[in-house]
């Protein structure tokens with residue numbers, strides 16, 4: 669949908685801005701920070717984001733459609749990972765600006781892989797060095813920036829802290845300067861391309877990921893079987909899919925406490941986003957090896 673009639677060309681800039689980087693560098697945290705509300709799920713576990721998600725930032729004379737992407741890695745290859753890599757590759761084609769994110773003082777083979785993909789594109793790239801709040805001595809940034817500026821492709825290099833909101837304004841200004849003159853693509857009060865069901869499933873997945881150990885988060889999928897808005901309450905029925913009986917036991921936890929805690933937290937996030945009371949019911953079900961099963965993945969909403 670477009671509001672194009674309202675803005676004479678030449679006065680308005682609009683375009684797509686894809687955020688890429690290896691897992692866990694802080695892409696989703698940045699998106700949430702820029703949009704000003706929690707939208708994309710985040711956690712300290714790598715490979716949290718599985719789908720591209722638009723966060724739409726509209727200013728008086730611009731609209732930047734930020735695209736969060738799954739982190740690119742080269743270690744694992746199964747159907748789920750192929751889906752995630754495909755989502756990210758699609759999101760760097762036909763956009764106007766790419767934000768490549770790395771972590772302060774780290775440049776490893778996965779960063780090299782991401783950089784290699786960008787080398788083939790003819791799009792401006794801003795390199796964001798995130799998590800600078802962790803540095804004891806910010807002087808260490810200078811040689812790191814110097815090392816990276818020797819690499820091809822970056823229009824600018826901006827050190828930031830997504831969690832502490834440092835230099836995020838500089839990112840926005842640099843992005844807006846690179847957007848083409850064009851009318852807005854979305855109504856200016858719209859914040860995302862995703863619907864309430866998507867956020868419901870993602871918020872549940874986030875709480876589980878945050879509560880669980882290292883491997884299990886990757887084995888979880890969440891589907892929404894019912895999303896019913898009534899005048900004063902929303903009813904949500906969700907199924908949490910895992911790959912085996914032992915995983916199911918872990919998720920439910922002793923006396924169901926684990927699942928209850930995750931459900932409570934997810935419900936609060938949903939109530940805050942949807943602005944309405946919500947009744948959440950969850951079930952845990954087993955689908956063997958779904959991360960390697962193209963049919964199951966399709967049923968769970970992952971395109972094949």
Ligand SMILES: Nc1nc2c(ncn2[C@@H]2O[C@H](COP(=O)(O)OP(=O)(O)OP(=O)(O)O)[C@@H](O)[C@H]2O)c(=O)[nH]1
Pocket residue numbers: 689690691692693694695696697698709710711712713714715716717718737738739740798799800801802828829830831832
């Ligand atoms: N100290 C610090 N931590 C940060 C910063 N930005 C993000 N983090 C943390 O880094 C972890 C990963 O953040 P995410 O935003 O989920 O990372 P991501 O790049 O989206 O990860 P994937 O979706 O798995 O690719 C979380 O624990 C964040 O709180 C930052 O500026 N400083």
Ligand SMILES: [Mg+2]
Pocket residue numbers: 695696697708709710716717736737738739
């Ligand atoms: Mg993410």
